[in-house]
Amino acid sequence: GAGVSQSPSNKVTEKGKDVELRCDPISGHTALYWYRQSLGQGLEFLIYFQGNSAPDKSGLPSDRFSAERTGGSVSTLTIQRTQQEDSAVYLCASSRDRTSNQPQHFGDGTRLSIL
């Protein structure tokens, strides 16, 4: 079946602009994660959605970052008033449910460059 799909694959924008990144998880997966990956760094947790539960937003680095998940499927990550330090690869992952011992399946990410 189809894997996790992210769009756009690349985004270049000017400092101060808003950007919206999209993630389509694997069909039937109730858990969805957003991560940020910078050069030479491990994956940085941003936000977690599970079904209709309130999301865990504890990893969002500032109030310029927000995310939503509509209908328990597609998710969008929005970064307002982008800064150069926001440049990174933003990865989305989904897993079957919220129980532990579930591997996450990743999309290929959105490579965000802030000029």
Next chain:
Amino acid sequence: GESVGLHLPTLSVQEGDNSIINCAYSNSASDYFIWYKQESGKGPQFIIDIRSNMDKRQGQRVTVLLNKTVKHLSLQIAATQPGDSAVYFCAENIGTYKYIFGTGTRLKVLA
């Protein structure tokens, strides 16, 4: 595509040799571990996982070893092939849904 982790530790192995990639994890309470492979411009790809009640698990050409005493995880790749060239990193499960990810090791396969 652009590589991630340009300053990662690198392991170079000859094609056909075995590779061993190591990972020190941080939380003694972690009970589930995953190895991922990430090729340039791609997202991480699940390779193999292991639960803390096991010491060893084998897949196709890959074996994961877990040493809970020293909080060490290793990934062994048998008969390494050019297609194995990538960044490999481990992940530990620290709760019901949160993971800690290592920074990774770059594997280069020499022809």
